[in-house]
Amino acid sequence: MVFISLLGLFLLSLTQAAAGSQLFDQSEVFALLGDDVTLPCRVPSIRSCSSVNWNMVEEFQSITEVVKAGAVTAPGGKALRLDLLKDCSLAITHLELHDARLYSCDIGTLNSSVSLQILEVTESSNPGVDTIELHCFLNTYRGYAPCNNKGIRIKWRSGDSKPINGDRFKVVNPSECFSKLIITKKLTDHHRKWKCQVTQDDTVKATTSYTTTIKGGIEEVFAAVGESVSLSCWATSSLGGKGGGKWAVGERTLTHDMSPHNGPFHVSEDSSLVISKVSALHAGDYTCSDSTDQQRGVNKVRLHTLDVTSEREPEGDNVTLACVLTCTKECGKDITLTWSGDSRNSWQSRSMKVNNLLTNSLFLPVLSMASDEYTCFVHRDSDVMASKKWHTANPLQTPAWVVLPLVLLICITGFYLYNKRKHPKDAEHEQSSVVMTPLYEVIQDVNNEDLQHQRQHKRGTTTTTDDFYDLLQAVN
Incomplete structure (x- = not known):
């Protein structure tokens, strides 16, 4: 698309040169499908928008007039999405993919051009065996055609906007305007979010995301003990009645007057299962089905719980903080625990995995506990999935003092x-x-x-x- 835009710009330049016009400015605008954007007219010393014209380079290099003498003239329904603003900029609402074109604003012999580039992510319909292949590109730039945009890069990020790392992931960049993310598939990649960013000169210009769906997959949810968590039910019909989801944990069916391990919960209007105060005993595999349509299938949610406990040695010289992740089954290799806080030089930590428990213990000398807060994080691949804080007991802040x-x-x-x-x-x-x-x-x-x-x-x-x-x- 960039090549086409440059060719269109060249054609526009030839046309305008023949008419004696002068190209004043060129710029890019990056956006997402459905966005509203404003394309600036950078021609200087504009006295009145009644003399402004806007043109658009269509496919096959044809030029379409969208604004003439200050009035919108775009054909079809596109005219309803265009507006000429008071500063002579062109506003486009509810962007569609075919809006990604080269636009030119001219006043007499002066003109400026704007390349509107839309960032999009699609999933390949023919991936490799046991893989997921996501494509991120600008405009219709899906293949190996050269990209002439200087300083533009496409980067992949995890759900919390961190770089994607790990043996399961491979990034292929055929050009600066097109990138592939190849993922070795796991059942727990169900309903995971992946982000694609376009940068220009190391500045983020646009970010879009894509959520993968795995047939027969399991959505993983991590929750801190004592907090609230909501488990989504994707199996119910949007036309179903209020709270139409039927929930079960393991082989046990949940109703409104009981809950797993006597923990408080309720089913919301969208059929989500809400546990208002999570405990370690709530870890498990939950299933939701449509109580009104048994043919819609079942969606599965795997809940892991995170907790932090403390224990002081009898001599009173050290405190042991234990960060414990209770997994439904065995904790995967892609799940890790980390700590943050002050006095790191005094830390000694140790990780241990026993059955369905993953523990990271932190040994702190009492005299080195300068911070009043330590936080344990659970990571899955590159994402921070949940965290749990622990506060030191400062005697000067206790009720007795x-x-x-x-x-x-x-x-x-x-x-x-x-x-x-x-x-x-x-x-x-x-x-x-x-x-x-x-x-x-x-x-x-x-x-x-x-x-x-x-x-x-x-x-x-x-x-x-x-x-x-x-x-x-x-x-x-």
Whole structure:
């Protein structure tokens, strides 16, 4: 398609050169099917869009006029998806594959061109034995035709946008604009997501994804203990009634009034099975079928659970964190466990697999636990499927340390008031400089009043006996 676009651009240049026009700018716009895009008209000093024309290079190099003198003239239903904006750019909504063309904007003798390139992923209908073959390409660029776009690359990514690694995967790049991902098939590749990115000069321009479907496959789901998980039911008809999925775990049928291992769950409107609080005992193979149509088949979901436990040595010098993945059956070779956190120089870890349990133990000296959080991750191939956090118990953040200052404050206050009541005469010699609460300010004011009365009493001893007697009589 790029070759065709360049040829179309060459033809446009010849036509415009004959008319005395000048090519001002060339650019690319990358998009996905169904997107809305805006193609800029980069001709400078545009005074009015009423003089703007837009042309499109069709297949077999024919040129179609889509905008003339500021008005949309595209034929057929495409005109409904085109709009000339106030800055004279061309807007296209709900992109279709045949929209991937070379467009030209011209005003008088000046023009600019835009190559609209749509990124698409398809699955080969004739893969090799036990393989899945995905094709990612720009426009109709499916084969080995040369790609002349400089700086453009197509890259494959996993579901969480990380590079795909592993012996099961092989990437073939016939050209910069076309790439193949060949996957050695597994039943657990059912409903897995793969991403394809197009980059230009190492900048991501567009990303699209594709979900593989394996006949008789099993969808793998990973969930952390204590969290909620939803298992999708793909076997039910979209026209079925509310919650039409019939779920079972192993040989046991699940109903709304019971659940596996007495764990809480419910079936949602789309027939998904929701487990509100996952435990390690919920690991297992779940099946869902359409309760109204037994001919639709059964979809299978394999649930693995992830948990983190801690154990402190009797001497109290080390803490052992155990990250445990409980698999339905044996944990596959493509599944691994890793840790993240601080103080990595103090870590010692050990992985172990026993039956359906995969464990990664982390041995931490208590004094080196600088971080208050450690996280265990479960990986499948290149994807992070689930994680579980563990928090250190900082004694300064425990409830006992929060209450202790308040207890000390109450004890000190009680002791202070007790001494005040026991030794009232000493109050006149005390000058407290600490004001703790409004209550203590009131107590201090009362003490000051008592002290003033006592001082007045001392001064009154210098008066005559008659005066003191007269004062007593007045009080009585």
